[in-house]
Amino acid sequence: MCGRFESKKIELSVIDLFKEKGLEIIVEDDIAKRSNEDIRPTEKIMSVLLKQDVYHLTKVNWGIKFKEDSPLIFNSRIETIKEKSYWNTLLSKNKCIVPMTGFYEWKTENKKKVKYRIFLPDNDIFFVPAIYHRDKEDMIFASLITTTPNKFIEKIHHRMPVILDFANAISFLNDDNEINLKRLIPFDDRNKMEMELADD
Numbered sequence: 001m002c003g004r005f006e007s008k009k010i011e012l013s014v015i016d017l018f019k020e021k022g023l024e025i026i027v028e029d030d031i032a033k034r035s036n037e038d039i040r041p042t043e044k045i046m047s048v049l050l051k052q053d054v055y056h057l058t059k060v061n062w063g064i065k066f067k068e069d070s071p072l073i074f075n076s077r078i079e080t081i082k083e084k085s086y087w088n089t090l091l092s093k094n095k096c097i098v099p100m101t102g103f104y105e106w107k108t109e110n111k112k113k114v115k116y117r118i119f120l121p122d123n124d125i126f127f128v129p130a131i132y133h134r135d136k137e138d139m140i141f142a143s144l145i146t147t148t149p150n151k152f153i154e155k156i157h158h159r160m161p162v163i164l165d166f167a168n169a170i171s172f173l174n175d176d177n178e179i180n181l182k183r184l185i186p187f188d189d190r191n192k193m194e195m196e197l198a199d200d
Contacts, residue, residue: 002075002128002144002161005103006117007046007154008037013125014048014057014099028058034144036103041074047066047096047130047142049174060140064133075129076143078162078184090131092177096142097127104198105156116156117198120163120191127169128161129184150186154192163187 018025025048039045044059055099063072080187081087102119120126146159153160162174172180187193 002103002146003041003105005098005128005161006037007039008099008101009098010099010125011046012103012139013059014046016190017125018055021166021170023055025055025057026167028056042072045098047098047132048127048169048173049096049132049140055173058120058140060132060142062142062144064131064141064143064163066133067137072141073143073144075159075161077159078145078147078181081131081145081184082181087131088177091180094132095132095173095180096130096132097164097173098144099125099127099128101125103128103161105153105195107156115198115200118153118193118195118197119155121194122192123165125166127164127166129164129169129172129180141191147184147186150193151189153187156195160186163167 015025041062043062045062047058047060049056049058063074065072076087081091101124103116103118104117106113106115129145130142131145132140134140145162147162149157149160168183172183
């Protein structure tokens with residue numbers, strides 16, 4: 001995880017969330033042109049970055065690419081971020097949040113891979129923290145932060161995205177690494193998660 005996720009009719013909802021909290025947000029792209037229900041690696045994804053104390057809603061490339069011939073890194077393990085100084089620096093200086101309405105996992109049933117949509121029934125939108133790299137051409141490549149699974153997800157997969165509500169997502173963009181590393185943990189099992197069959 002995370003191999004695919006859903007961002008369904010989410011653009012205006014994200015903007016409204018910021019307005020409700022009295023937070024200024026600048027929309028950098030024509031984000032309303034596309035609302036994808038099944039977003040795959042290498043596609044453009046919406047994200048929120050904090051630049052000079054102002055929030056920006058923009059599209060970035062899903063998958064960090066350091067060089068022309070380097071592999072794309074779609075997900076970054078929180079364990080790696082903690083252990084390696086370069087990744088720790090990215091968390092400190094280059095972080096963003098990615099709004100989602102759900103994500104997908106495949107569960108083996110009767111020797112077949114079955115696709116499920118996983119979502120939060122009490123929250124239409126949640127946010128996955130990410131780190132990013134900006135190349136020489138000023139293109140941004142982002143990688144979602146993953147952690148060990150909670151009890152709900154461990155029946156399906158050995159990893160899960162870190163999931164934050166709006167308040168914690170905003171704090172993530174503003175806080176330092178010491179605080180954020182305590183925040184980037186598996187989703188609390190006391191909160192509801194559900195899954196449903198999804199189309200291929």
